[in-house]
Amino acid sequence: MVQQRYMGSSTFHFLNDVRLQSSAAVVGPKEGSGLLGKEFDLIHNDLYAGQETWEKAERKILEDAVNTAIEKAGLSTKQIGAYLAGDLLNQNITASFSAQTTQIPFMGVYGACSTSMLSLLLATSLVDAGFVQYAVAGVSSHNCTAEKQYRFPTEFGGQKPDTAQWTVTGAGAGVVGIGGNGPCITHATVGKVMDLGVKNPFDMGSAMAPAAADTIATHFRDTGRKPSDYDLIVTGDLASVGHPIARELLMNEGYQMGERFQDCGMMIYSEEQEQFSGASGCASSACVTYGHLMKEMDRGNLHRILVVATGALLSPISYQQGEPIPCVAHAVAFESDTLRF
Amino acid sequence: MVQQRYMGSSTFHFLNDVRLQSSAAVVGPKEGSGLLGKEFDLIHNDLYAGQETWEKAERKILEDAVNTAIEKAGLSTKQIGAYLAGDLLNQNITASFSAQTTQIPFMGVYGACSTSMLSLLLATSLVDAGFVQYAVAGVSSHNCTAEKQYRFPTEFGGQKPDTAQWTVTGAGAGVVGIGGNGPCITHATVGKVMDLGVKNPFDMGSAMAPAAADTIATHFRDTGRKPSDYDLIVTGDLASVGHPIARELLMNEGYQMGERFQDCGMMIYSEEQEQFSGASGCASSACVTYGHLMKEMDRGNLHRILVVATGALLSPISYQQGEPIPCVAHAVAFESDTLRF
Numbered sequence: 001m002v003q004q005r006y007m008g009s010s011t012f013h014f015l016n017d018v019r020l021q022s023s024a025a026v027v028g029p030k031e032g033s034g035l036l037g038k039e040f041d042l043i044h045n046d047l048y049a050g051q052e053t054w055e056k057a058e059r060k061i062l063e064d065a066v067n068t069a070i071e072k073a074g075l076s077t078k079q080i081g082a083y084l085a086g087d088l089l090n091q092n093i094t095a096s097f098s099a100q101t102t103q104i105p106f107m108g109v110y111g112a113c114s115t116s117m118l119s120l121l122l123a124t125s126l127v128d129a130g131f132v133q134y135a136v137a138g139v140s141s142h143n144c145t146a147e148k149q150y151r152f153p154t155e156f157g158g159q160k161p162d163t164a165q166w167t168v169t170g171a172g173a174g175v176v177g178i179g180g181n182g183p184c185i186t187h188a189t190v191g192k193v194m195d196l197g198v199k200n201p202f203d204m205g206s207a208m209a210p211a212a213a214d215t216i217a218t219h220f221r222d223t224g225r226k227p228s229d230y231d232l233i234v235t236g237d238l239a240s241v242g243h244p245i246a247r248e249l250l251m252n253e254g255y256q257m258g259e260r261f262q263d264c265g266m267m268i269y270s271e272e273q274e275q276f277s278g279a280s281g282c283a284s285s286a287c288v289t290y291g292h293l294m295k296e297m298d299r300g301n302l303h304r305i306l307v308v309a310t311g312a313l314l315s316p317i318s319y320q321q322g323e324p325i326p327c328v329a330h331a332v333a334f335e336s337d338t339l340r341f
Numbered sequence: 342m343v344q345q346r347y348m349g350s351s352t353f354h355f356l357n358d359v360r361l362q363s364s365a366a367v368v369g370p371k372e373g374s375g376l377l378g379k380e381f382d383l384i385h386n387d388l389y390a391g392q393e394t395w396e397k398a399e400r401k402i403l404e405d406a407v408n409t410a411i412e413k414a415g416l417s418t419k420q421i422g423a424y425l426a427g428d429l430l431n432q433n434i435t436a437s438f439s440a441q442t443t444q445i446p447f448m449g450v451y452g453a454c455s456t457s458m459l460s461l462l463l464a465t466s467l468v469d470a471g472f473v474q475y476a477v478a479g480v481s482s483h484n485c486t487a488e489k490q491y492r493f494p495t496e497f498g499g500q501k502p503d504t505a506q507w508t509v510t511g512a513g514a515g516v517v518g519i520g521g522n523g524p525c526i527t528h529a530t531v532g533k534v535m536d537l538g539v540k541n542p543f544d545m546g547s548a549m550a551p552a553a554a555d556t557i558a559t560h561f562r563d564t565g566r567k568p569s570d571y572d573l574i575v576t577g578d579l580a581s582v583g584h585p586i587a588r589e590l591l592m593n594e595g596y597q598m599g600e601r602f603q604d605c606g607m608m609i610y611s612e613e614q615e616q617f618s619g620a621s622g623c624a625s626s627a628c629v630t631y632g633h634l635m636k637e638m639d640r641g642n643l644h645r646i647l648v649v650a651t652g653a654l655l656s657p658i659s660y661q662q663g664e665p666i667p668c669v670a671h672a673v674a675f676e677s678d679t680l681r682f
Contacts, residue, residue, distance in 0.1 A: 005471045006422060010446035012472045053662055081347060082531060089656065090431040092451045096534060096654035100667040105351035105531035107459060108654070110433045110449040118448060122463065129470030130346045131353045149658075190423060190446035193437060313437035313449070315430065317490075321394055326441040 005128070011189045011222035012121065014128040020182040020334075021134065021175040022072035025291025026064040027283070028143070028169030034269045039292040040170075041068050047144055047169060055093065058142035058171075062087070062098045065171035066138045069290075073134075073175040080104045080175070081132025084123045086115035087140045087282055088167075089149060094140050104136065113237050114191065114311030115139045116172060116286040117330040121188035123176045124332075133177060140171035141281030150201070150316060163203040163241045165280035168268060172286025174294075183297045187333040189219040193313065195326040201312075201319050205242020205265075205277060208310040211327035212238060213249035216308055219331050220255065227257050231302045234293070236285035236309035236329070237265035239278025264288035264307075285309040297336045304335045346469070352530045352563035353462065355469040361523040361675075362475065362516040363413035366632030367406040368624070369484070369510030375610045380633040381511075382409050388485055388510060396430065399483035399512075403428070403439045406512035407479045410631075414475075414516040421445045421516070422473025425464045427456035428481045428623055429508075430490060435481050445477065454578050455532065455652030456480045457513060457627040458671040462529035464517045465673075474518060481512035482622030491542070491657060504544040504582045506621035509609060513627025515635075524638045528674040530560040534654065536667040542653075542660050546583025546606075546618060549651040552668035553579060554590035557649055560672050561596065568598050572643045575634070577626035577650035577670070578606035580619025605629035605648075626650040638677045645676045 007013045024041045032043030042064055044050075049057040062085070070077055083104035085095035092108045099106035111118040116139045123135035144154055146167040152158040176185065194214055198207035212235045220226060227233065238246055243263040250257050264285045265278035289307050296302045308331040319325065348354045365382045373384030383405055385391075390398040403426070411418055424445035426436035433449045440447035452459040457480045464476035485495055487508040493499040517526065535555055539548035553576045561567060568574065579587055584604040591598050605626045606619035630648050637643045649672040660666065 006473055010422065055658060055662065081351065086451065090658065091453065091654060091656035093654065093656045093659050096667050096669075097659070097664070099534040099669075100536045103533050106534050106669060107463065107531060108451040110427065110451045112432065122448065125470065125472055126466060129466065129472075131466055131470075132347055190448060192444055193440040193447050195441045313432060313434070315432035315434045317396060317431065318434050318438070321396065323438070326437050328437075328440075328447060 007222045009222055010218060011187055012125060013187055014124055014185055016128050017179050017184060018124050018128045018176060019180050019184045020294060021177045021180050022069050023174040023290035023294045024065045024068035024072060025172045025287040026061050026170060027287055031168055031170050031268055034273060036268055036292050039295060054142055054144040058094045058140050058145050059097050062094050062138055062140035062171040063101055065173040066102060066136055069173040069175050070136060075134060077102050077104055080134045080136050082107060082126055082135040084109055084119040085138040086110045086119060088146050111328055111330060112311030112313050113280060113282050113284060114309040114328050114330045115282050117307055117309035117332045120174055121330060121332050124185045127176045134175060136173055136175045138173035139282035139286045141167050141283040143167045143169045146281060160276060161202050162276055164276040165204060165239050165278055166275040167281040168279045168283040168287060170283035170287045172283060172290035174290050183294055183334040183336055185332060186335050187223060189215055189222060189331040191215040191328040191330050193326045193328050195324050197324045199324050201314060203241060204280060204312045205239045206245055207312055207325040208327040209238055209242040209245035210249060211329040212246045212308050212310045215329040215331050216250060217253045227255055230260060230304050230306050232305040233261050234307055235263045237280040238263050238310060239265040241277045306331055306333050348563045350563055351559060352528055353466060354528055355465055355526055357469050358520050358525060359465050359469045359517060360521050360525050361635060362518045362521050363410050364515040364631035364635050365406045365409035365413060366513045366628040367402050367511060368628055372509055372511050372609055375614060377609055377633050380636060395483055395485040399435045399481050399486050400438050403435050403479055403481035403512040404442055406514040407443060407477055410514040410516050411477060416475060418443050418445055421475045421477050423448060423467055423476040425450055425460040425476060426479040427451045427460060429487050452669055452671060453652030453654050454621060454623050454625060455650040455669050455671045456623050458648055458650035458673045461515055462671060462673050465526045468517045475516060477514055477516050479514035480623035480627045482508050482624040484508045484510045487622060501617060502543050503617055505617040506545060506580050506619055507616040508622040509620045509624040509628060511624035511628045513624060513631035515631050524635055524675040524677055526673060527676050528564060530556055530563060530672040532556040532669040532671050534667045534669045536665050538665045540665050542655060544582060545621060545653045546580045547586055548653055548666040549668040550579055550583040550586035551590060552670040553587045553649050553651045556670040556672050557591060558594045568596055571601060571645050571647050573646040574602050575648055576604045578621040579604050579651060580606040582618045647672055647674050
């Protein structure tokens with residue numbers, strides 16, 4: 001008989017005691033001197049991270065995060081059955097090249113900045129079902145690799161509007177396995193791709209807000225939960241322009257989100273730091289979740305949280321061809337032992 | 342208790358009766374007039390497939406394949422719990438935009454041309470474990486979108502060496518569910534990323550051969566099977582340069598592959614068609630598997646097959662920066678009712 005793990009339209013219910021065995025966040029200099037600097041495992045004081053190119057630096061940062069997480073779990077790479085990872089670069093090269101280094105069976109995933117929770121929910125699914133004993137999920141982004149690829153050559157010094165966001169330089173990784181003392185991963189809601197016609201690549205927050213709101217509302221409907229069932233519901237990188245839009249869309253659906261509704265993109269940099277409307281990139285939600293929120297759960301400050309990573313699935317070609325920006329959001333629910341069903 | 346679905350290092354064993362409910366392959370004009378033309382569900386006689394751009398044409402072809410597969414299964418898109426898809430374009434735009442059209446909860450995956458079996462093995466895992474009742478896996482490639490992105494502007498008319506390959510214009514999709522009469526998906530072996538130092542992007546076959554050989558040998562070790570347990574073992578797109586290398590590497594490991602060892606990249610075009618060393622692209626293995634091999638199993642001509650999709654995980658940036666080409670291969674085992682364990 002097949003075990004029933006689906007709840008409603010697109011929410012997975014993990015039946016076994018799947019937990020984060022460990023997690024790690026590694027960041028660049030700007031993130032290290034931001035609001036959460038003390039929460040990260042490693043801060044590179046140089047955007048090159050000692051490498052020759054920004055692309056290699058991003059890879060080093062991801063490898064640092066993955067290796068640190070595996071080490072913190074007391075495991076060796078040989079014990080990890082699957083590595084699920086993605087990044088923002090063309091052909092996912094950061095993740096793919098890092099998989100050559102780790103030599104763990106590799107599955108590349110892509111959901112732009114939502115990849116943080118996409119990789120984690122798939123890793124959790126594989127562990128929950130017993131396909132692998134341990135899996136590691138990881139993502140990265142780098143401000144300079146993203147700028148030159150998505151926007152303009154960095155030397156060009158292009159100006160940006162206030163609705164733009166600052167891509168986080170960093171990486172986050174989490175090791176998933178059964179049992180232990182870490183936060184339990186109980187549910188995941190897979191997003192649908194939404195496109196409300198926003199075409200401005202300098203306003204990703206507005207483009208992504210409807211996808212975030214849709215995934216959150218779907219999660220509530222599928223699980224029968226409501227906003228107050230969570231201590232914290234964080235979006236990935238809607239930032240100060242997109243986050244109020246998501247709040248309003250959810251209010252229109254009947255959900256009063258209140259103070260518990262926050263955004264990772266608004267938690268990383270201090271007000272003094274140049275950031276436009278806030279942080280973005282796969283590493284925005286990953287570094288906040290793996291570096292900060294998991295520690296807050298360990299400290300007993302948070303008991304049940306929902307991380308809703310948001311992704312803008314455009315490419316430079318698609319927007320140059322006049323296409324709108326399709327977006328998606330994937331949500332993962334974490335729970336500490338004091339508040340398990 | 343967790344069900345044990347892992348066999349050895351990186352092979353998944355599907356415990357339930359997970360089967361292809363249906364599959365579909367849609368191709369462009371050149372593929373339609375090739376050796377397997379009669380096997381495909383739909384042939385577009387125009388590389389634009391009635392669209393304004395090649396990117397939109399590729400999307401149309403993928404949507405055609407996904408919708409045809411769902412229709413052939415007698416299902417509606419609302420009954421499909423997950424859509425796993427990927428392609429070769431930057432930021433996976435073909436897959437992402439097609440997910441906006443289908444409105445099925447979407448998970449983007451990326452493994453270059455290995456994405457065909459990566460998406461299928463993850464879809465099968467989710468169905469086997471009961472996270473969703475039905476899932477659809479799909480991939481696409483388009484000769485003109487791939488040329489302009491990976492190599493030169495198509496107007497440039499760049500010359501190529503004989504070791505180059507011809508990217509297939511096409512898409513394949515398969516709907517996975519429990520029960521029915523279709524081919525059963527019994528095992529999948531997830532590949533490790535291999536890099537043997539090949540840096541020539543016009544010789545992907547040689548670069549990918551070691552990854553294919555490694556995944557096949559791992560599959561044999563993990564499952565205790567041998568080459569003669571399969572009627573057919575096909576690689577994805579090693580073509581005439583890479584395939585003999587994989588055969589030799591496997592012989593060095595003690596596996597005599599014999600006549601049953603073939604390559605999808607050598608099955609699509611006739612000798613008269615310009616193809617260099619053979620076909621490549623996500624659609625190479627996808628169209629051969631979903632269009633031809635599944636029909637051969639239905640006809641009783643094949644009983645147990647292993648499809649080993651191969652992927653070169655480079656990007657134009659990585660090779661311009663002098664990096665070698667990391668490669669991966671993912672294998673999926675199919676079995677007809679007459680030969681089930």
